[in-house]
Amino acid sequence: DTAVSQTPKYLVTQMGNDKSIKCEQNLGHDTMYWYKQDSKKFLKIMFSYNNKELIINETVPNRFSPKSPDKAHLNLHINSLELGDSAVYFCASSHSREAEIPNTGELFFGEGSRLTVL
Amino acid sequence: QKEVEQNSGPLSVPEGAIASLNCTYSDRVSQSFFWYRQYSGKSPELIMSIYSNGDKEDGRFTAQLNKASQYVSLLIRDSQPSDSATYLCAVEGVGRRALTFGSGTRLQVQP
Numbered sequence: 001d002t003a004v005s006q007t008p009k010y011l012v013t014q015m016g017n018d019k020s021i022k023c024e025q026n027l028g029h030d031t032m033y034w035y036k037q038d039s040k041k042f043l044k045i046m047f048s049y050n051n052k053e054l055i056i057n058e059t060v061p062n063r064f065s066p067k068s069p070d071k072a073h074l075n076l077h078i079n080s081l082e083l084g085d086s087a088v089y090f091c092a093s094s095h096s097r098e099a100e101i102p103n104t105g106e107l108f109f110g111e112g113s114r115l116t117v118l
Numbered sequence: 119q120k121e122v123e124q125n126s127g128p129l130s131v132p133e134g135a136i137a138s139l140n141c142t143y144s145d146r147v148s149q150s151f152f153w154y155r156q157y158s159g160k161s162p163e164l165i166m167s168i169y170s171n172g173d174k175e176d177g178r179f180t181a182q183l184n185k186a187s188q189y190v191s192l193l194i195r196d197s198q199p200s201d202s203a204t205y206l207c208a209v210e211g212v213g214r215r216a217l218t219f220g221s222g223t224r225l226q227v228q229p
Contacts, residue, residue, distance in 0.1 A: 033216060040221060041222045042221040043162070043206060043222075044219070045217070045218065048216050055215060056215065056216050090161060096215060106164045106167070107164070110161060111160070112160075
């Protein structure tokens with residue numbers, strides 16, 4: 001029973017196209033994230049949602065638009081894809097604990113979505 | 119300066135040896151520290167967390183934290199070939215509510 005699931009796992013597309021990646025978690029967590037991992041394995045936060053509210057929006061081009069219809073889902077839509085968008089995109093979730101250390105509980109990652117822009 | 123820095127490696131150790139992985143961070147008020155392991159083509163998985171100065175042991179793994187030096191390390195005793203992976207150091211700052219990752223150290227355990 002997959003805890004954090006992403007679809008699709010692989011995505012090959014042409015420059016200029018628009019694509020979406022979907023993420024769902026069944027762990028009952030209240031916080032979800034999108035991370036981007038480039039070819040050098042650097043894992044960088046893009047967005048974070050807590051109970052459907054955007055709480056982190058890093059310096060990401062406007063072409064990237066996250067959407068959280070409910071706290072179990074966080075989707076990522078990318079417009080006008082560019083070569084530099086090629087990467088593995090990981091969705092993750094955690095149980096936020098504001099008054100505790102750590103605030104961010106253990107991150108549970110999805111399997112990743114490998115995006116290749118040609 | 120990167121927020122979380124790790125030597126990319128690869129770090130190569132013989133089977134049965136101790137592997138020592140290091141990480142430094144720039145935000146002095148960071149409060150929580152994590153080590154994730156990522157096998158090639160897979161997603162990261164948590165192996166250790168540490169919040170207080172000193173050592174924390176869990177099986178063959180020991181995490182060490184020195185907040186004054188802004189340094190966190192992971193020791194793997196009796197290294198096995200199955201430990202060969204990339205180890206990602208992650209740091210949570212105060213009020214950050216997300217983890218900042220280093221670029222990872224690739225560990226190779228030679229049989």
